[in-house]
Amino acid sequence: MNRPLVSGKRVYRVHWVLGADRLLAICHCSAEREFEDPIELWEWLLAHPVGHDGTPADPAPSPLELNLVVQRKETIADGVVRLTLRHPDGRPLPAWEPGSHVDLVLADDLVRQYSLCGDPSDSSALHVAVLREPAGRGGSRHVHDTLTAGQQVRVRGPRNHFRLVEAKRYLFIAGGIGITPILPMLDAVSASGRDWRLVYGGRTRSAMAFRSELERRFPGNVEIHPQDEDGLLDLPTLLAEPSDNTVIYCCGPESLLAAVEQRCEGWPAGVLHVERFTPKADGPREAFEIELAQTGGVLTVPADRSILDVVEQAGVAVLSSCHEGTCGTCETGVLAGAPDHRDAVLTEEERQAGDAMMICVSRSCSPRLVLDL
């Protein structure tokens, strides 16, 4: 047997004497085992401490990145597929709480957040449900059209920005695919015996994911309102009376969130919890004003339009190219106000300096920006 080469604290050692056909694996924890197959050997050795010295399997790791396998992909409503993700070696997956989401890294530049909609106590699989959004930016299209069972997908997280807080009473308002983060919350609040109610709206009955499961399991707590039958959710009635004991969880399209936020303005602070499905990098979009220092005049940039759009329409010529914050062409000087940088070209220092911005995508943190235009 050769002398050991190195003496670090985490050295795995494998001896092979030719003719013996056996490999002797020695872990840094001094566990030893003989193998005939080097692949099995490394699986055992690198799984330390699992299976070394009878130690139980590692507890689920903290938020991190994993390559998981799509075990199942099934259509659960019109335009909605559910993915079942498992570890390729069957290892336990990270623990999570209701409201959590994961990032699916669908391609190098295609990372999307999806809420976990399975059972938090099941560490063998993660579930996400994805609505096909034809007008989206490609994430849901990729999941629907490209991803298939058996494929690997990189998963980051889980993370939770939509935590379930303690309360006496809960009102859940879900619009469409916004049901996903709320689903695990329902199990948690029913298990704890709290008073709760779910108002769930969608385009049509058949487009509402998990509808029949909800009706079957929680007949007294769930109201289903397909838009083609009942019209929009009756928020004025639903949110008419502020209540100190009730917290509201709302997830769904921007129009629903905005309407709920508006209705809850008179409610106590901290009562309303919302989860937005817009990508984090994009952030919320609000209207603000811009003052054009050279041209003169003040323009309003509405929530659904870019500064570039607005100034071009006002007849101010600005050179632009990519319209997605990646080329740097529309760089514009900022004389006052705080830009909300959403481009991909400025450095952190340049962002903090705040004296220039890419007006095709960036917005404003202050009510007014003064631009060198």
Add this chain to the structure above:
Amino acid sequence: MTAIARDQWYVAAYSSEIGPELFARTICGEPVLFWRTRGGQVTAMADRCVHRRFPLSQAPSRLVDDQVVCGYHGFTYGSDGKCVAVPGQTRIPRTARLLSYPLVEQDSLVWVFIGDPKLADASRIPRAAYLDSPDYTTVRGMEPLRARYALLVDNLLDLSHETYLHGGYIGTPEVASTPITTEVDDEAGIVYVSRHMDNAECPPFYSKSTGLHGRITRWQDIEYTPPCLYKLHSRIAPVGSVPNPDGSDPDAFHVEVVYAITPETEHSTHDFWLVARDFALDDDEVSAFLAASNRTVVLQDVEALTVLERFIATEAPGAQELSINIDTGGLAARRMLQRMSAVS
């Protein structure tokens, strides 16, 4: 998804390759432009004008007073990658700058960091000081390899292939029939594969260079620091000779064979090879012999791996690939590379 590990240091060139002219090489799929400034520093930046994407290494782009002038529209960049002039206007757009790469020149090698520059820690670059030491003489070369770099890693981690692919050069029957110890240092990120032949035939590669004939002691200690640097410490000595307890080893000849395995693209690799020796330092004949022999060996690998790449590129997924005991080190290296490319 890519098999190339990002956020890692890679050898981009030999120091001697980069002078005061534009020099381009694609590293991990990224075209990189280099030159040595008048101050002697090597620069590394994206080889692509931000304006209309013309390669800055491509004539008529040219270097003028440590600034590169794009041959298409005249965008001009300094050695820090910052644009200093654009045509027809005085305002230089703030984002007119070339991505510049962290770079370290040491041990006669030019290392660049591919990935997030904030993660570039120069102390993680593995050392091979003998490549630049007066106590050693080094011969070197670089062969372009039309195969994914993982195939070269497999190749170099299992030297039993010397007996078959390189018979008559460095292979002898004992190489494939001697006990091997494989060690993985998880903290340092190094794979060691050690094979000590105490009574072996001396292959021509070593008999002609050392003058030893007949039976020898031949030790091969591989030290691979994924993803890029592979070092084979080769010790050739008369049978029965072992190093002294203080580490000195006067009876032995030491040959340090180094490979820098740098992905060019997903399916091609820069195969840098170096052979450093601590004997016959001024003997040009030995230098010429070792250079020619090692190049022959490298070309035998290149030929085999090129065929292999073509073959597996067209193979259906799931085809069998069996591993046996000799692959223990190679499998360990694969695991480390997989882990690196999974997190990057």
